[in-house]
Amino acid sequence: MSVLLQEMTxxxxxxxxxxxVQLDLTYRCNERCVHCYLDHDDxxxxxxxEIKHLLDEMADAGVxxxxxxxxxxxxxxxxxxILEYARQLMFxxxxxxxxxLIREREAQRLRDLHVExxxxxxxxxxxxxxDAITLIPGxxxxxxxxxxxxxxxxxxxxxxxxxxxxxxxDYPGVRALAAELGxxxxxxxxxxxxxxxDRSILGLGVDHEALRQVMRDPALVGDVDEFxxxxxxxGEDELExxxxxxxxxxxxxxxxxxxxxxxxxxxxxxxxxxxRFVDIWRHSDQMNDVRSIRVKDxxxxxxxxxxxxxxxxxxxxxxxGNMRGPSxxxxxKSFARTGVPSANMLxxxxxxxxxxxxxxxxTMAGAMA
Amino acid sequence: xxxxYLARNPRVAARALDGxxxxxxxxxxxxxTLNKTxxxxxxxxxxxxxxxxxxxxxxxxxxxxxxxxALHDAESLARELASHxxxxxxxxxxxxxNPAGESR
Numbered sequence: 185m186s187v188l189l190q191e192m193t194x195x196x197x198x199x200x201x202x203x204x205v206q207l208d209l210t211y212r213c214n215e216r217c218v219h220c221y222l223d224h225d226d227x228x229x230x231x232x233x234e235i236k237h238l239l240d241e242m243a244d245a246g247v248x249x250x251x252x253x254x255x256x257x258x259x260x261x262x263x264x265x266i267l268e269y270a271r272q273l274m275f276x277x278x279x280x281x282x283x284x285l286i287r288e289r290e291a292q293r294l295r296d297l298h299v300e301x302x303x304x305x306x307x308x309x310x311x312x313x314x315d316a317i318t319l320i321p322g323x324x325x326x327x328x329x330x331x332x333x334x335x336x337x338x339x340x341x342x343x344x345x346x347x348x349x350x351x352x353x354d355y356p357g358v359r360a361l362a363a364e365l366g367x368x369x370x371x372x373x374x375x376x377x378x379x380x381x382d383r384s385i386l387g388l389g390v391d392h393e394a395l396r397q398v399m400r401d402p403a404l405v406g407d408v409d410e411f412x413x414x415x416x417x418x419g420e421d422e423l424e425x426x427x428x429x430x431x432x433x434x435x436x437x438x439x440x441x442x443x444x445x446x447x448x449x450x451x452x453x454x455x456x457x458x459x460r461f462v463d464i465w466r467h468s469d470q471m472n473d474v475r476s477i478r479v480k481d482x483x484x485x486x487x488x489x490x491x492x493x494x495x496x497x498x499x500x501x502x503x504x505g506n507m508r509g510p511s512x513x514x515x516x517k518s519f520a521r522t523g524v525p526s527a528n529m530l531x532x533x534x535x536x537x538x539x540x541x542x543x544x545x546x547t548m549a550g551a552m553a
Numbered sequence: 554x555x556x557x558y559l560a561r562n563p564r565v566a567a568r569a570l571d572g573x574x575x576x577x578x579x580x581x582x583x584x585x586t587l588n589k590t591x592x593x594x595x596x597x598x599x600x601x602x603x604x605x606x607x608x609x610x611x612x613x614x615x616x617x618x619x620x621x622x623a624l625h626d627a628e629s630l631a632r633e634l635a636s637h638x639x640x641x642x643x644x645x646x647x648x649x650x651n652p653a654g655e656s657r
Contacts, residue, residue, distance in 0.1 A: 188584045192575055199571055248568040248575055276566030276577045298564045298579045340582065 192248075196433045197426075201246040202465050204434040206447050209235070209266065210255040211439055215282050215318040217305075219348055219388045221376045222255065229439040232262045234457065236269050238437065241461040243273040249300075253280035253447070255439065264293055271297050279303065280344075283330035284323055291333035301340040303370075304331060307350075309357035317350055331365050341367040348375060352394040359403065373398060374513060377503045379450050389513070395520035414522050415493030422492045423480035430498060431474035435465065445474045449499025451507065474498070477508060484510045488527035490518040559607075559631055559640050560600035560647035567595070580638050590616065591630055598640055600647035604631060 185193070196203040210229055211222045230238070242250065250270055257263055258281060270277050279294070283304045286294075294302065304327055308314040314324035334341050343365075345351075345358045355371055362369035375389040390398075398404060405411040426432055430446035437443050441457040443464050444450055453471045454464035465471060477498070483506065485491050495518070500511035510528035519525050525533075561567070564579025574587040574595050587595055590612060597607040608624045616623075634640040641647055 186584055188586065192570060192584070192586065195570060201570060203570075243568070246568060246570060248566065248570075271563075274565070274567045298566075300566065300577065300582055 193429070193433050196246070197429075199246075200466060202242075202433060202435055203247065204249040204251070204429075205242055205247045206251040206253055206434075206436045207235075207238070208253050208255060208437070208439050208447070209257050209260050209263065212259050213254065213256045213282075214259060214284055215256070215320050215323060217307075217318050218350070219317070219346065219375050219385050221378045221385065223379065224255065227440060229260075230441050230457070232265060234441070235262075235266055238441075238456050238461060239266075239270055239273055239275070241456070243275065245462040245465060248276055249278065250275035251278045251280060256285070257281050258285035258290070264297075267294075267297055267299070271299075276300050280305075282318070282323070282327055283334075284320075284326040286330035286333060288333050288336075291330070291337045291339065294334065295337035295339055299339065301342055302334055303342045303344050306331075306343045306345055306358055306361070307348075308354040309361040310354060313351050313354055317348070328361075328365075331367060335366060341365075343367055343369045345369060345371045346375070347371060347373040347390050347394075347398065348388045349390060349394075350388070352390045355398070356403070371398070371404060373517070374497070374500075376448055376500070381503065383503075386513075392516065392520055395516060399517070399521040412521050412523075414524055415490055417489075418479065418486075418492040423478065423486070425479050427477055427479055427482065427496060427498050431471050435471075437461075443468075445471065446499050448497060449474075449502055449507075451499075451502055474507065481508055482510075483508050484528050484531060488518075489524060490515075490522070490526055494518050494526075555644045556603035556605060557628060557631060558600060558603055558643050558646050559594065559598035560643075560649070561595065561598050562638055562641055563650050565639055576639055578637055578639065583637070585637065585639065590627075591634070594627055594630060595634075595640070600641075600649055604628060 193203055211224055212226055213224050257279060267277065277299045278301050279299055280303045306314065306327060307317045311324040315321050331341050343358065343362045345355055347355060359369050373390055373395055375386050377383045377386060399412060400408050402408050430449050435443060435445055436447040437456060441455045443453050443456055451470050451474065453468040479491065480486060485496060494514055496514045497511045498507050500513055501507050501509050504512060510526065512528065515526035515528045519529060562579065566577040568575050572589055572592065574592045576585045576587065593611045593615065594607060597611055604627055605624055608627050609620060612618065612623045612627065613620055631640055631642055635642045
């Protein structure tokens with residue numbers, strides 16, 4: 185983030201302005217990615233007029249960066265109508281897509297509408313691996329063709345590579361491919377639980393050794409010693425700081441109008457079909473509850489040696505049961521990075537030891553038998 | 554002396570924050586902020602109102618400045634914003650365009 189954008193974000197936070205919003209236009213999708221957290225059935229998406237009305241409200245509320253995502257955004261027949269309207273309102277528009285439906289014509293229209301960037305999910309440089317994750321044969325070729333169409337129009341493209349067991353060894357290949365195509369590349373080892381709370385897909389996440397390899401790859405992290413160093417104890421300023429931007433300068437709206445602090449933080453705060461966007465943003469009890477949290481309020485984490493350098497996601501913590509609690513996936517990341525288990529991991533280990541003690545009571549076991 | 558007309562470049566992204574404009578260049582995603590005076594000029598840049606009128610009606614009324622000095626500063630600012638492709642400037646009125654760059 186540029187220094188100026190950091191400054192503007194700080195001002196937006198002080199003024200309680202939602203500077204950045206992700207709006208999912210649909211949960212429908214033309215891929216069936218094995219790790220996806222969405223229910224792809226349409227349960228009543230917002231109509232074109234509803235979305236345009238919402239965009240008006242967002243512009244009035246001060247939203248500057250608008251990320252249009254899904255599902256697959258190009259499955260909406262009104263996608264370009266929505267995009268054109270958003271650009272008339274002068275949003276800085278970013279897109280997230282699998283790009284399967286982007287051909288030359290679509291790339292030209294995106295250029296003409298001056299979208300800021302297009303993020304495209306690529307899981308591997310090898311078709312057999314990528315297509316095995318999307319479950320759509322030929323999807324890698326379609327997506328990479330789209331990258332080339334977009335690049336030929338001078339558009340900024342970012343390849344988003346989610347790391348999981350099925351592609352754990354392929355990220356260097358994806359990065360090389362991105363370099364060859366002249367586009368940026370991001371890598372994210374986070375698998376998000378299903379929005380209904382089902383955590384079974386977390387089993388697709390990479391194991392400790394693969395995560396450790398990523399955290400110690402200088403091509404990704406730069407100075408490995410510095411990146412993997414154990415954080416100094418948190419100072420007063422860090423304990424008073426905010427855990428993340430969710431609910432402070434950013435939020436998320438689903439295709440059904442439900443508003444959440446973040447796409448990865450499914451705490452319902454209101455619905456824009458029945459209440460004004462800005463009223464939910466300013467007055468929702470849930471949004472204000474999220475806003476009230478400081479690092480010093482985090483249970484377990486304040487006792488953790490990683491607290492000042494942890495990537496803890498409050499949304500993942502919420503999905504584990506407590507938005508003030510730890511996020512185990514981020515504990516695993518801190519552990520892989522430093523080799524030092526988090527306070528949460530140590531607490532769980534102690535809990536596990538207690539269970540073993542119960543199982544080892546022979547007289548009780550005999551009595552039960 | 555010829556008059557200068559200004560129009561907002563439809564390629565940029567822009568939003569007011571606390572009375573000042575944040576503007577992201579459509580050319581290279583560089584972020585700019587405009588102070589309150591520059592924001593007034595930006596918001597008044599409709600392609601049909603000449604800069605001298607903007608200065609007289611908006612700047613001189615809002616700020617206690619002498620007209621010729623204000624116009625000189627405003628022209629410099631407009632040319633600088635045009636160099637970043639944030640504003641379009643012309644000695645003729647500029648027809649409005651939508652974000653796709655088409656005249657309306």
